[in-house]
Amino acid sequence: MSETRALASYIVESDYDRLPSDVVAEARRAIVNYVGCALGGCREPAVDIALDAFAPFFGQATAGVLGREERMDPLHAALMNGISSHVHDYDDTTPGNYSHPTSPVASALFAYASANRVSGRDFMHAFILGFEAESRVANAVYPAHYDVGWHMTGTAGVFGAATAIGHLVGLDVQQMVWALGLAATQAAGLREMFGSMGKAFHPGRSAQNGYGAALLAAKGFTAGERGIEGPRGFAAVTAKTYDLTKITQGLGIDFDLRVNTYKPFPCGIVNHPTIDGCIQLHEAHQLATGSVRSVRLRVAPLVLDLCNQQNITVGLQGKFSVYHGAAVGLVCGKAGLGEYSDETVNDPEVKRVREGTTAVGDANLSEDQAHVEVELADGRSLSIFVAESLGNLKRPMSNAQLDVKFRDQAATVLPSAAVDRLLEQCWSIDMLDNVGEIVMGLEVI
């Protein structure tokens, strides 16, 4: 059986009650993290602009966007949720394939559920399947696909959204094959967009396009039967080398939700060990303003490949600057949303330390590691080696840490009682009768 059809069959025949309970628990964590990120990002200019640009084209106002009061059709809502939830680069990451897997899937699902009654159980089932399909497609083409310049979150994301919505609308196997094919032929998203609003557009558009693929397939719109593995299918066209066994091997037994990670800092994940180390130095030595003279970083080579911007003026660029990460860690002792604002990027002390930072690539370091050396104004020097960065698989964020992250972001748009209630709903999402309440019932500040 072809990989596309095998995957489609698995999705269609999946039984919720046979999903391992640890996978369901991890899915709850992913949802808590996602909803927090969507709320934290929902008032960013990228979202405002996209709403403004597409408002004249909105269909019937049946759906909503997490944290926004506008109402629209669910396809546009999926787009907006996707932008919101990724705009701070604060959402989850599967380190095995460098994708941000929840955003495309959950963005489509919350949009769908805001307009159609969906039980928490069905929602979770669709989410787990969408996440898994997307991540398996990503695994099959990683790393060649990523290395050449594709943004996996866009390219694999569309498969996840098609799977999740396809499952909710009850596609049969043939329809699911078409939905995956229509996803494959819409797979897009270039890393050249990093540092612009175009990056957050990727999970949004993939959520919207995957949702559309499922709608088309449900009505009988045909696609190539071998969208993933065919000679001109997704894998062969977008990756010099790929391994299709990763799509089917262990289906129903192995789940990539088990290898998902949550970010403690709202920036490119490869900067995290550096930031982590710098915050530790700040805390251990109570570094005061003016105390840092210069900083030397040794990091995995990929860090400089992705995050080598030093001369920056806007918050968004800070996310792609390991120098900025080091500076806010040392100067501010934290790296939350506020440390990636335009204001902080242009803060004179942050700028001074950022510009006094140098970085070299070291192939002996993994992408979870960093070595930080700080020369202080008083002549002392400090150093730290981070062997495992907070938030990675070996040092995962706890549920309590996820709560803090959620509250910090949700508080930007919700009164505190609503934050509490929403957090509770997210942790028990599989018990809800109607998931759409999470979106449509929110009263924002």
Added chain:
Amino acid sequence: MSETRALASYIVESDYDRLPSDVVAEARRAIVNYVGCALGGCREPAVDIALDAFAPFFGQATAGVLGREERMDPLHAALMNGISSHVHDYDDTTPGNYSHPTSPVASALFAYASANRVSGRDFMHAFILGFEAESRVANAVYPAHYDVGWHMTGTAGVFGAATAIGHLVGLDVQQMVWALGLAATQAAGLREMFGSMGKAFHPGRSAQNGYGAALLAAKGFTAGERGIEGPRGFAAVTAKTYDLTKITQGLGIDFDLRVNTYKPFPCGIVNHPTIDGCIQLHEAHQLATGSVRSVRLRVAPLVLDLCNQQNITVGLQGKFSVYHGAAVGLVCGKAGLGEYSDETVNDPEVKRVREGTTAVGDANLSEDQAHVEVELADGRSLSIFVAESLGNLKRPMSNAQLDVKFRDQAATVLPSAAVDRLLEQCWSIDMLDNVGEIVMGLEVI
């Protein structure tokens, strides 16, 4: 200056009065051909299904689809026009890059013009620029991009639609750079979809997504500055080898509308010399039912790469079968829309001849050439060598032949007086005060 910015500057600063008159004349031919194809395809199941699937999501009913009575928002109308106009594989082709260039551009433009007052002059200006931008992007990455499996009509098409709509809405250079970047990051479409409805979906989605890219850019949604030429931009990511000079060289002097071609037959263009030769044999020898015993074809190797399906049962598959093309040429003496119906594909005599046809690739033949050898039931054998196929650059379809093709297709949805009037409007499109009349004023049968 980067290629993306150079192209954006050219588009923004273009002066309609300085466009060469032969290019404007060729643009009229492209529009006549396009509108005919859109009408010929607008009642196909792929269009019905897409309308049905997306109707619940339609925005305000300000726009229309060529030949259909439904009203919807212009973004969805762009999608539907794109599917209609490509569904028969009857639209134009630039042989230099194997793309079908008019569909993505004109599909977006007619959708826009159906909802917004646009003069014929502005419409034509935007069309010519969109066509040119798209074709230059395609030239830069051809053939590596096509060879690996991308469907150029989808991947390059989105640039054309973004350019055309971006020009109409008056983007400045920076906004046009973003629109091209947002096009680059939505470029998609796999050749694995050939033979399914997914193929016609490509120009539709690229029209819709390019239109959306222009809307976003107009409101200030940012993209990477080097969407085409950056190290992780469209060219580097989607083609092993590429030549960026093809984007900028001769801008404003050389126009790819001069190397555009129109199809006499509604199927993959590589089948055309075979069909042409078979029709010539049918006419010269008045071949009766049962008279053909077997057929041997010698064709360019790419023909067998693309159109090697022999055991087929539905009309759509016939478009990708050089055997079917040979059979209808010999049996029916023509190859119009009717020869690619399910009925004709299953006609016993057509099936018999199709199954009695063999084909071999011959690297000495160009893709405009074919050698046909027919063994007749009475023992005679006939042969013909087609050196230049009708419709190619050296044997272009005349305006009169385009009229016949237009009328044949338009008559499927319009009363004959309306066909005459519409044909007249298309030939003088640049004189119209309001191009939208072409879409919104049609009274279909």
